[in-house]
Amino acid sequence: MQYLIAFLVGGAICALGQLILDTTKCTNAHLLVGLVCLGAVLSGLGIYEPFQEFAGAGALIPVMGFGSSITKGMLSELERLGWEGLFTGAFEITGLGLAASIVFSSLFALLRKPHK
Amino acid sequence: MKPQEYQELVKENSPPRPLLRNTLWAFFVGGIISALGQVVLDVAQGAERTKAEAAAVTLAVMIFVGTVLTAFGIYDELAEKGGAGAAIPITGFANTVTAAAMEFRREGFLLGMAAKMFVIAGPVIVFGILSGFLVALAKALILGLF
Numbered sequence: 001m002q003y004l005i006a007f008l009v010g011g012a013i014c015a016l017g018q019l020i021l022d023t024t025k026c027t028n029a030h031l032l033v034g035l036v037c038l039g040a041v042l043s044g045l046g047i048y049e050p051f052q053e054f055a056g057a058g059a060l061i062p063v064m065g066f067g068s069s070i071t072k073g074m075l076s077e078l079e080r081l082g083w084e085g086l087f088t089g090a091f092e093i094t095g096l097g098l099a100a101s102i103v104f105s106s107l108f109a110l111l112r113k114p115h116k
Numbered sequence: 117m118k119p120q121e122y123q124e125l126v127k128e129n130s131p132p133r134p135l136l137r138n139t140l141w142a143f144f145v146g147g148i149i150s151a152l153g154q155v156v157l158d159v160a161q162g163a164e165r166t167k168a169e170a171a172a173v174t175l176a177v178m179i180f181v182g183t184v185l186t187a188f189g190i191y192d193e194l195a196e197k198g199g200a201g202a203a204i205p206i207t208g209f210a211n212t213v214t215a216a217a218m219e220f221r222r223e224g225f226l227l228g229m230a231a232k233m234f235v236i237a238g239p240v241i242v243f244g245i246l247s248g249f250l251v252a253l254a255k256a257l258i259l260g261l262f
Contacts (some may be wrong), residue, residue: 002154002158002160003140003151003154003155004151004203005177006147006150006151006153007147007148007150007151007154009118009144009145009150010146010147010149010150010151010153010205011143011146011147011148011150011201012143012147013146013204014142014143014145014146014147014198014200014201015139015140015142015143015146015200015201015255017146017200017201017203017204018138018139018141018142018143018199018200019135020141020200021200022119022135022138022139023172023200024227027201028200029236029239031203031204032203032204032208032209032239032240033206033239033240033243036240036243036244037243037244037247039207039217039244040244040247040248040251041247042159042252043251044248044251044252044254044255045249045251056154056157057121057150057151057152057153057154057157057174058150058154060153060157060171060174060175061149061150061153061178061202061204061205061206062146062150062204062206063173063205063206063208063240064170065175065206066175066206066209066240066244067211067247067248068233069171069172069175070244070245070249071247071248072168073168074166074181074248074249074252075252075255075256076189077130078252078256078261079261081198086253086256087249088251089252090245090248090249092172093167093168093171093172094172094175095172095176096127096172096173096176097172097175097177097178097179097206097243098177098180100176100180101179101183101210101213101214101237102213102215102233103127104179104180104183104184105183105210105216105218106217106229106230106233108183108184108186108187108214108216108218108232109217109218109221109229110221111187112138112187112188112218113218116145
């Protein structure tokens with residue numbers, strides 16, 4: 001059941017994004033930045049957590065979940081460390097993925113030639 | 117003719133984009149990737165101590181998946197069909213990093229690959245952190261967390 005919910009919610013967010021791309025002058029980059037900011041702000045307002053409880057990966061995997069993870073990390077580290085957490089918390093949840101993307105992208109750039 | 121005028125002329129004369137088909141494809145591709153993420157999240161929640169750690173591991177695994185699919189040229193085909201459905205999930209974020217790293221490798225490792233790896237993903241990180249910082253700061257001030 002949770003898989004179906006993740007499929008429907010994740011799909012709906014992407015479909016909405018596609019509609020925005022097709023019907024407005026919004027570019028891919030603007031859309032992604034808009035979504036990440038939306039996720040970060042909704043998380044700060046306490047709206048994204050209940051949504052993610054319900055939708056699981058349907059809320060985490062779209063880039064809004066990335067923004068939400070930034071805010072969530074900041075807030076939890078803020079409680080643990082004090083003001084330093086506002087800065088270190090940015091990478092508390094996202095750091096693992098970011099460093100992984102740097103390491104593996106570099107590796108594949110070394111190993112493989114670009115396509116086309 | 118100016119480049120902008122040419123662009124507009126091309127836009128006027130190109131066939132209208134099939135709105136419904138694009139949207140359905142985006143829904144389908146985005147949904148499948150999210151469902152796959154749910155599988156990873158379920159496994160991670162069983163293995164990690166906290167929800168935040170499970171989320172971190174899930175994001176990292178999906179980023180790895182996106183990186184591998186990009187390196188083997190599969191993600192580009194997925195993106196052609198799926199559009200926003202391939203771009204919005206975190207795998208699309210990984211796709212932009214890997215594609216840029218591979219693309220700019222020819223300009224050298226330092227000023228090419230390393231410098232331009234985040235040419236598309238960079239704004240997402242910058243604005244994500246800026247908006248997260250502002251909202252977390254506001255919340256901390258209002259709730260008196262300092």
